[in-house]
Amino acid sequence: MAKVKKQPRPKAITPKGFRDYFGEEVSQRSEMLRAIAGVYHHYGFEALESSAVETVEALGKFLPDVDRPNEGVFAWQEYDESGNGDWMALRYDLTAPLARVYAQHRNDLPNPYRRYAMGPVWRNEKPGPGRYRQFYQCDADTVGTASMAADAEICAMLSDTLETVGIPRGDYLVRVNNRKVLNGVLEAMGLEAGDVKRDDVLRTIDKFDKVGEAGVRELLTKGRLDASGAFIDGVGLSDNQAAPVLAFLTSKGVDAAKTLANLREAVGSSTIGAEGVGELEQIGDLLAAGGYGADRIDIDPSVVRGLGYYTGPVYEAELTFEILDEKGRKRQFGSVSGGGRYDDLVKRFTGQEVPATGVSIGVDRLLAALREKGRITATPTGPVVVTVMDRDRMADYQLMVAELRNAGIRAEVYLGNPKNFGNQLKYADKRNSPVAVIEGGEEKDRGVVQIKDLILGAKIAENATHEEWKERPSQFEVARGDLVAKVRQILAGQG
Amino acid sequence: MAKVKKQPRPKAITPKGFRDYFGEEVSQRSEMLRAIAGVYHHYGFEALESSAVETVEALGKFLPDVDRPNEGVFAWQEYDESGNGDWMALRYDLTAPLARVYAQHRNDLPNPYRRYAMGPVWRNEKPGPGRYRQFYQCDADTVGTASMAADAEICAMLSDTLETVGIPRGDYLVRVNNRKVLNGVLEAMGLEAGDVKRDDVLRTIDKFDKVGEAGVRELLTKGRLDASGAFIDGVGLSDNQAAPVLAFLTSKGVDAAKTLANLREAVGSSTIGAEGVGELEQIGDLLAAGGYGADRIDIDPSVVRGLGYYTGPVYEAELTFEILDEKGRKRQFGSVSGGGRYDDLVKRFTGQEVPATGVSIGVDRLLAALREKGRITATPTGPVVVTVMDRDRMADYQLMVAELRNAGIRAEVYLGNPKNFGNQLKYADKRNSPVAVIEGGEEKDRGVVQIKDLILGAKIAENATHEEWKERPSQFEVARGDLVAKVRQILAGQG
Structure with a gap:
């Protein structure tokens, strides 16, 4: 009798040339995009977010052929019973979609039209070290004017x-x-x-x-x-x-x-x-x-x-x-941004020449530069971790966390199996926590909590012989009512 | 002789079921995502941004078949000379990628792992009125704990x-x-x-x-x-x-x-x-x-x-x-968010059951609700527009704009053809400009500028018989040196 073959497990991997971004990588990029959008907006540019998917026809440049429909772009055919569905593709930059948007909405848009756009684009290219098939672009363009004032403005804006x-x-x-x-x-x-x-x-x-x-x-x-x-x-x-x-x-x-x-x-x-x-x-x-x-x-x-x-x-x-x-x-x-004037932006769609000029910022390169210069800290501070000494008193710990959060302090309670206390401190370490809070039954009875300064603790561990550290305590017992005040004091670097 | 057939022009349209977002629609969503991310982060959740593209194998659920490979998702086959390239697809939610990420990186992630993710997802479904094939999700999940404290925390976070x-x-x-x-x-x-x-x-x-x-x-x-x-x-x-x-x-x-x-x-x-x-x-x-x-x-x-x-x-x-x-x-x-506990998140990949609980917020519905309640203003204020009376003095106008921007005022110079002044005021109107600045040769000689309060002007036009408006001037002549101060005064609503 044939054995029933087990379905093999799927592999937990990203497709080739794609990657995941974690924690501060994501937040730092968001903050940078927000800062850039702020400057663009200040200059009178308006946000535009077009869809990631365009018809291949509108994207142009990469027309699909039967043998290799996705040269350069990721493309697929829309399902249609007749087999004649439209070809669609992921945008490969933010300029081709701008051309389509401008041609489609030109009667409703102000003229000239200053717009900015930021988001991922996709390239169906061979990936290499540091070269991904999805990456961010951040563009600003002025459409509908041949005036050099538009070009000068974009250079000034880039500098700002x-x-x-x-x-x-x-x-x-x-x-x-x-x-x-x-x-x-x-x-x-x-x-x-x-x-x-x-x-x-x-x-x-x-x-x-x-x-x-x-x-x-x-x-x-x-x-x-x-x-x-x-x-x-x-x-x-x-x-x-x-x-x-x-x-x-x-x-x-x-x-x-x-x-x-x-x-x-x-x-x-x-x-x-x-x-x-x-x-x-x-x-x-x-x-x-x-x-x-x-x-x-x-x-x-x-x-x-x-x-x-x-x-x-x-x-x-x-x-x-x-x-x-x-x-x-x-x-x-080296280069983090480039641009220029191109006058055939929407001609493909309308037959009319429309002058345009614009710039694209390589956000990920700019982030890399700031990290290189130490202007963005690599390992920022994680949340305060309230440890769990007694799993039946979860409500007590939740209340501490709520108090800390209400005071504007990033905080969380340990949600794993609390049995092994060492694991809780390892967890706090992995989270880059600045402070751990501990309240066992004995502390609870006495109305106190233990507060561990993990940053100082790490420094002491690193420089065990250094007199300055040796003399400073890294764990404090304070009254339960002083929890927030003491944590705040430690976070302010005042031990 | 056969005529050379002209290539037909491409249609400037989005693919069926996709749309563009303009100006404040984009900024308001960004601001909301930022606010939500702030709360999630405060609760100890870490950002995760996975790629938009996953292998179909890792996404699961929708396995491609030859006849209709893209049921439910947008999928395509990676080019490969043998014709056996991997199938890839756009993510249809943020949970399936979380499962893949957790299975792939579980040894490096803190455990339990609190993560949030926000971004577009894609559904290959029949579009309908108000139903798009690309839309935003905004999720928070805690992976690796069966504790009800995780569920309670997510409910509290949702409320906050x-x-x-x-x-x-x-x-x-x-x-x-x-x-x-x-x-x-x-x-x-x-x-x-x-x-x-x-x-x-x-x-x-x-x-x-x-x-x-x-x-x-x-x-x-x-x-x-x-x-x-x-x-x-x-x-x-x-x-x-x-x-x-x-x-x-x-x-x-x-x-x-x-x-x-x-x-x-x-x-x-x-x-x-x-x-x-x-x-x-x-x-x-x-x-x-x-x-x-x-x-x-x-x-x-x-x-x-x-x-x-x-x-x-x-x-x-x-x-x-x-x-x-x-x-x-x-x-x-009605509903703007839903979630719950699901314990088979990564089992497909690792064979191991990993408990998880999480929530997803419908960002676009929430925005619609805030607009409905008038908590987000629909037509915000555009930039101050500096008009161009004399095209040879563009540098003068650029300097005014630079002064306004340096004073923190959103401003731009008119970049279209300056010949028809009426068009410049129509442009300012389309931009929702609060103020237009005018400096002709005669004003330049006298060292003054004209400042038009466009918001007041619109009110006067609407209520032409209203005594209160009739008596207030909506255009002011001020010394060139007082430009910024006067614009600031108007923007502050003090005429």
Whole structure:
């Protein structure tokens, strides 16, 4: 007879590339999002929360095909008896949904429309160390205006936001560049719109951060040996032809006026180039009028990230302090936010060009930076734990907890099996409790409670020979009526 | 020659059953979630944010089949060249992920583990009016303890939470029942575990809210004509057999002692029944000790929702004030939260029974209730709008905005085409702006600005004949240096 096969137990694991966030990781992110939302709101931006799910049609970009419907996004087909249900997908950023929302509701929205959005997005990509398939974005965009005042405003807001969440002035820099200036440079080089070499040049410029000026020069001309020894073909420009691109990338001067003059030279007689330099000048003037100096926001043509994607100004916020990488080497913390102007946001839906500009903050990187700098404490204080010495007197312990909570003190009663008192103290330890409260039958009879200062206790244990600690008691007996006052005193650090 | 067919434009719509949330809808929900998280945290609960995506295996319940893989959930197969990729799905609640997280991380978590979680969940169900396929849940659970103190604590926390978000005492009631008591009643009726009639009785009891005592009596016995004229078959019990169930449902007495006495009678000699009554008594005693009277939390055997699902205590929070329904009839607002004890949370994963108890708050219903009661204002105040009279002086206007913002006043400059001044005032109106600031060239020369009180202006427009309004100016000319002070004065309601 065949044995009835037992159903195997499901594995308790997250899907590949996903993770869980616990305790303070969650609270700290919430607090940061709240602080950022506060700045955005103060600037007149309105919250928008679109659904996590969009039609694949509306998301665009990643159209499903039968063989591999979920390239880049997580997508599925809506059930429908005919088998012709719509394809739906999880959003991969907050910009594509903004385009859909704006096209759908444009008659009801104020114009221009300033909106912010924050929440998880999903990418169907191969996960790697520290690279997850669900992560937070935090965006602010202004839709419906071509005014450089919108771009300047977003740069100012980004600067204010970084200072608000705890990055002091001097530890960050918002750098601004402009795609039109680059287009002007390409025009000045004789590479007109449509020339395939333009894309080659753009792709090469993207590597400027990595390979530097000399590397880009090689890649634009005859090619280059990379670090692994492989030869990378060059674009095939002559040294003369490559010169304007390099002039553009290195045109940062001692001040904005000098930088703008260098750029004007680089774009030569190109109209679009002159327009781009003019835009940078406008942004600079508006920011100067608002009191934002080059120590906070600077025009810097070496910003290349996003130049391929955006159509006008491009901005990036970098943290400039140094951290130690996983190999113990010093390096700059780097970019925590980027954005720019893109003018084809809703054209897909309506046929109409609508100018827009916006920024996205990498919340998790920003949190990592604050933790790195010690601006967020890693192990915060847990609740006061009221231990259970006599399980029949649970009501007594609940009353203590209620008193502590009513006094504004985070507190809980031990809810596990109270038999082993050691387990209760281990539990308090795992909870990072600052204080444990103990009331056995004998204490109850005498109208007192024992209060253990666990933070001090831990310090004493660590420095057992240290005279200062040895002399201080870490456990106190107080009258039951003084419970709240004594706990409050310990929490205030006054033993 | 065939014409090149133009790609049709994508439709700018949300998928069926999804929606967008704008402005204050988003901020108000964030504020409520923050307030609730504050209470949960104060009670010693820790935040948990699991990913939105789980393996279908870990979610359980809804296993995919080839024909219709996404019954109840939104599910898709991970791409894998062999075609054997894992099935993944969006979470349909916050309890199934808690089970997975607890099973996965149990050795690192404190035990018992108090956790709260808030976020969207997704249901692949037919959408209806007001029923969306993505909505928020806000849960708190204690895992790893069978103590009734955990259940009492959650009831107390639920009561505190409702008061914290703005439901005053008297406008809500947390009601507690117990599944074990019902099991005792069924045992007393001679329906042992495994008897198919038990399920019939459970299903019938579920209708108590809708059909009342007489309806349940008919359904338990000979059957019943429903409102549409259709005949619903009865369970086929005799009147005598049905009596204990009805006694249970209607056993609420003048006070907890009387209710408990009634329940003890209803369960007769059943051991499990006596255990259930004992649990209710413990919860009542603990809550009384904590100062939670029957005006906040009450033992009430008529709570039937969830009795089929939970294994011990069951609780529900109802708002007791009346609202007008869509047809203008008065009715109680009803349930905003429910929960109870379930002891098989992680058994699927580990084989081990782990007792747990928890509650879920319907955040959107609670928000609706607060709006209904006028505790949340529907149209809050927008930003101060600085209008643009002279587009070449954008820097001047930006400076005004910067001054206002630095003074803590929400403000923005008009970023649209400034040509038509009427459009700027219409924009300010759409933004619910309290104040518009105007500085033309002539004002600039004289060193003054015009400040329009838009709230007062709207009142004057509404009550044009009202003497009080007619005499008050709604536009002021002030020195440029007094801009911030005057705006602040208007915002404070002092004209």
